[in-house]
Amino acid sequence: MHFVTYCPVRTLKRICPGRVLAETSVWLIVATTLAVFNISRDPDGGEIDLDQTPGIVSLPSPFECLIEPRSARAVELIQADVQL
Numbered sequence: 001m002h003f004v005t006y007c008p009v010r011t012l013k014r015i016c017p018g019r020v021l022a023e024t025s026v027w028l029i030v031a032t033t034l035a036v037f038n039i040s041r042d043p044d045g046g047e048i049d050l051d052q053t054p055g056i057v058s059l060p061s062p063f064e065c066l067i068e069p070r071s072a073r074a075v076e077l078i079q080a081d082v083q084l
Contacts, residue, residue: 035074036070037069039066046064
């Protein structure tokens with residue numbers, strides 16, 4: 001099985017028409033998350049294990065981290081987004 005033949009987002013003649021929407025959506029979610037949250041190691045300061053779980057979809061192994069709103073204004077933005 002050749003990767004390019006079965007890749008859902010290709011640059012060949014059958015390119016995915018929704019790829020730009022998907023890439024833009026991911027970028028907006030990551031940018032928004034980083035804008036309103038401080039993300040840091042767990043309170044104990046433990047190292048994050050970079051191993052990945054095997055399988056069809058490869059994911060990082062579970063790890064603990066601390067995710068906190070950056071400010072009171074960030075909390076308001078998060079709550080306004082949840083209510084949409």
